[in-house]
Structures are given as C-alpha cells and as structure tokens.
Amino acid sequence: MRFHDIGARARLGDEGEPGFEIFVGGGVGRTPMVGHCIKPFLPRAELLNYFEAILRVYNRYGRRDNKYKARIKILVKDLSVEGFAREVDAEWRHTQGAGSLIPESTFETMEAFFAPPAYGGARATDLAFVAPRAENRPFARWVERNVAPHRHPGHGIVTLSLKKTGVPPGDATADQMDLVAELAERFSGGEIRVSHEQNLILPSVALRDLYALWERARRNGLATPNIGLLTDVVCCPGGDFCALANAKSLPVAAAIQARFDDLDYLFDLGPLELNISGCVNACGHHHIGHIGILGVDKNSEEWYQVTLGGSEGERTRLGRVIGPSFAASDIPEVIERILQAYVRERLAEECFIDTLERIGLEPFKLTVYGERHEAAH
Amino acid sequence: MRPLIKDGRIVADEWDLLSHEALDDIDLTPAGPRQIVPLAQYGTHAEVLRTQGQRIAILLGPDDEPDAAAPYLADIGLVAIHFPSFTDGRGYSTARLLRARFKFAGELRAVGDILRDQLYFLHRCGFDAFSLRADQDLSAALNAFGDYAWAPLAGMVPNEGRGRIGQSSL
Ligand code: SF4
Numbered sequence: 256m257r258f259h260d261i262g263a264r265a266r267l268g269d270e271g272e273p274g275f276e277i278f279v280g281g282g283v284g285r286t287p288m289v290g291h292c293i294k295p296f297l298p299r300a301e302l303l304n305y306f307e308a309i310l311r312v313y314n315r316y317g318r319r320d321n322k323y324k325a326r327i328k329i330l331v332k333d334l335s336v337e338g339f340a341r342e343v344d345a346e347w348r349h350t351q352g353a354g355s356l357i358p359e360s361t362f363e364t365m366e367a368f369f370a371p372p373a374y375g376g377a378r379a380t381d382l383a384f385v386a387p388r389a390e391n392r393p394f395a396r397w398v399e400r401n402v403a404p405h406r407h408p409g410h411g412i413v414t415l416s417l418k419k420t421g422v423p424p425g426d427a428t429a430d431q432m433d434l435v436a437e438l439a440e441r442f443s444g445g446e447i448r449v450s451h452e453q454n455l456i457l458p459s460v461a462l463r464d465l466y467a468l469w470e471r472a473r474r475n476g477l478a479t480p481n482i483g484l485l486t487d488v489v490c491c492p493g494g495d496f497c498a499l500a501n502a503k504s505l506p507v508a509a510a511i512q513a514r515f516d517d518l519d520y521l522f523d524l525g526p527l528e529l530n531i532s533g534c535v536n537a538c539g540h541h542h543i544g545h546i547g548i549l550g551v552d553k554n555s556e557e558w559y560q561v562t563l564g565g566s567e568g569e570r571t572r573l574g575r576v577i578g579p580s581f582a583a584s585d586i587p588e589v590i591e592r593i594l595q596a597y598v599r600e601r602l603a604e605e606c607f608i609d610t611l612e613r614i615g616l617e618p619f620k621l622t623v624y625g626e627r628h629e630a631a632h
Numbered sequence: 633m634r635p636l637i638k639d640g641r642i643v644a645d646e647w648d649l650l651s652h653e654a655l656d657d658i659d660l661t662p663a664g665p666r667q668i669v670p671l672a673q674y675g676t677h678a679e680v681l682r683t684q685g686q687r688i689a690i691l692l693g694p695d696d697e698p699d700a701a702a703p704y705l706a707d708i709g710l711v712a713i714h715f716p717s718f719t720d721g722r723g724y725s726t727a728r729l730l731r732a733r734f735k736f737a738g739e740l741r742a743v744g745d746i747l748r749d750q751l752y753f754l755h756r757c758g759f760d761a762f763s764l765r766a767d768q769d770l771s772a773a774l775n776a777f778g779d780y781a782w783a784p785l786a787g788m789v790p791n792e793g794r795g796r797i798g799q800s801s802l
Binding site for chain 2: 303307310311314315319349350354355356357358360361364365
C-alpha cells in the first residue's frame, strides 16, 4: 500500500461510513520510497474522482522527459507532500459530488460478487480436525504455519505453499493448478486468491476438511509448512528468464532453501521475510524484506548486495545495505551468520525484525564481515 | 486511406491528418478538404477557419493543455488526440477533460500508437473513434469493447446516447 504510486487503505469514518485512507508517492525500484498519506479519510463514492485528480496533477507537472523520473514519487518529492495534496484537492473540487461519483447501487452490485459462502455447521471441535492434529505431527505443523484463523467459527484460511525447496518460488505445474482448482471447488467455495508472497490462498475452508485437503496437497507438493518462514522466499525470475537481470536469483533462492531445510530450526527462527531481486527494478521487493538480496553487476560478474530491516504493513520501512556485496556461493553462509547473530541476541519470543530494530545493524555487520570489518580498521 | 473504428464499426476515414512536418499543406480555402491540424496551427488561422463549418479539426498532443483548445471547441466537430507511444497515457486525461469539463460533444478520435487492448479504456474515457496502428487487425479489434462482462457504473455517461458500444458505460 505504501510502496505504490497510489495506495488506498479501506477504513471506516467517524460515523462508521466506509471509505479509504489515501497514500501517494511510494515505489520500489531504482529510487525506493515510502508513500505518504494525503487524505486520512475519503468517502468511498469519491474514490474515482480523487484518483482522477491525482492523475491530473501528475499529468500536468510530472516529468515525462526522463523515464526514471516519470513517476508520482518523484513529483511528490518535488512539490512536497503538502504541496501535492493541495494541488490534488484543488483539482478534486471540479468533480467532487459529481464527475465519476460511484453510486451506492454500484457498490451493492460489487458486494454481491463477494457474497460469503454457505458456511454450514462446522465447528473448531469437530473430531475430523481435532484428532489428526493431536496425533499427526506433520499435519499439526502445517496447520500451525499454513492455516490462519477465519472470522467465521469452525473455518480457516489455508495457504498452499508454492515454496517447495528446489522449485522456483511461486511456480506451479499445470497438474498442480488443476488440483488447486479442484480443492477450491470442493473445500473453499470455488475461491482462490493469489498472494504477493507468491502463494495461493483458499480463503474459507471448514476445519474438519483440513486433513483431507492437506493429504491431497501434500502428495502434490503444495503443503510445505513454511508460510512466513525463511524458506518462504519471495523471488523474481532473475537472470534465468528475465532480459533485464544483472544476476540470477532462482539458484540463490534454491541454495538458501537447501541449506535451511531443517524444519525444527526454521520453526525456531520464527517469522522471517526473505526477498530476492535480480536487478534494481526490484520485482522481488528486496527493499521490504527483513532480509533482502539484490543482484548487481560488477565488471560483468554477478554479485549480491544484502539489505536488512525492510518491512511492509504497519511498520513500513526500507531495508539498509549492510556492506560490500557477495558472490552467489557465499550467500547461504552470509544468511547463516545473520541468523546466528539474531539467535544470540534475541530476547525470549522476540522475532527477527524486532531484534534487528532493537539492536540495529552493527552486530549483524560484525558477525557477517567479522575479520574483514576489523581488518579495514 | 486506412479505415478507422468509429462508434463500434469500421468506417472510411474522411479526414487528412496533417503532421507537423506537413503544416504548409494546410488549405485555407472554404471548399478545401477535411483536415486535422495541430492546435497551434489552428490557433494561428482560427479567425478564418472558424467560419468554415467544421471542415478543420484540431489535433492535440500529450503536452497540449485541454484549456488551450477550449476557445475553439464550439467551432469544431472533431478533436484528435495523439498518443506518441502506448505507454504515454496523458491522452486519456485530455479526453476526460474535454468531455467532462469542457462538454465537448463532437468526435473524439485517438490517433498514433493505438493498440487493440487500449480500446476498451479509451472508450471509457470518452473516445468514440480510433485510428489504430497500421499493424493492428481492425475486425479483431472490435471485440475489445466487450472485454469485460461487467463494468462499474460511475458518474456521468459521456458516450451514452451517442453510439454506446458493448457493455461499457461510464
Ligand atoms: S527484478 Fe530485475 S531481474 Fe528480477 S524480474 Fe524484475 S527486472 Fe527481471
């Protein structure tokens, strides 16, 4: 939301009326920037009018002479956030209350597309769920990592992991896609969502169906219990497929997954986001990974720069580069050292990003660059 | 001359589009051919041209402010908006402003790097005529107006009553 040209967060107004908080000027890529709020609350009927006003302002003042500068984020910086917001408001006044106002009936039609499924009488205590979870450790682990609570009792939100070690992150075969469609049809009201973490989500599954679903998914390589863990790598296609790449990214992801294949260790490390991009275009969103890896080109050789401390969501921030870049073969070892520093420094129950925020980059740099760091002084 | 898509049909193009290089070809005689000329050129000859019964139309480029064309809109029946490349979307805004703010009701024609996949969106922004890039298949492109089975209804309806195409309405 705060890493896009325009971001909108759904929220309720003071009277409980639906609307959006509007951000502008975010973006990753060559010039990563965190977006700024220019409208704390916009009634939802005004959404298109307001977006059009943003585009009008950008069209009038934005830079088209240089494609690297032809972005809203550059203009927001030039005009200042307040200046940009003022221009947008002035433009918005031309259409406010008219223009492309979205009528209530259109919202009602849209809402009908998202009617909840028939939930039936599933309960969290159903034996078909409780018994296997108590007896089957792999199943219990998968439930712990890959099933999130649902607001409707007796149901869960299932993430099918496309992060099996050795398979490019986010890839699925045609047979797997057929199976996912079938699972969605049978267990999740026919709905599948694609996540930006490169996994597939079945948004509404009765807990008593989980075991049957898990067995099918597991046999077909879709049930790696690693959602939100280190091996749930977000990775761009990189040098193997992308003409713009500076370096390969998939083999780096595979090497990390292979090195950290001990589930107990992964579970112990807890939530950790690792993002890999093959060039500065940042399709793998490395700036916002807790650990980010960026492929760079140095004298026609592939090198990798490591950033730490990026984060999305509530605590949005950009990662910072820890130092000189590494060869591909060094990366698993570098990750290992970063994790050692974390394990050594963490307080009980403290997850990676919190430890990092508390102690800063320095202890991590020292552990990673150790001798080199000291030799340089 | 290559035909164009207008109001959802393939029709003959009855207009000459004068490029910046061919500006001297502008014909100022009242019985001259139908010509589309760049805004600046129209401005220079406006006093003569506005009496010629909509024989001359205006071409707007991405850098032209719609405000600058506003004084002439009552005298012309066609505005062409040039897209030098499909990645430059400023022409969409120009079209919206001409329709919504300046109430232009004549033909709004998209010219330049116009591809099949843009037609739906151009149409929603108020264009009703499309002069596609030379390599585009016009009959296949007609399907573009039905690309989406449902579109949200919002605000004014620039194309309604004047050749509504497919499902879309804005
Ligand atoms: S980040 Fe670079 S290498 Fe990776 S997909 Fe994007 S453009 Fe290609």
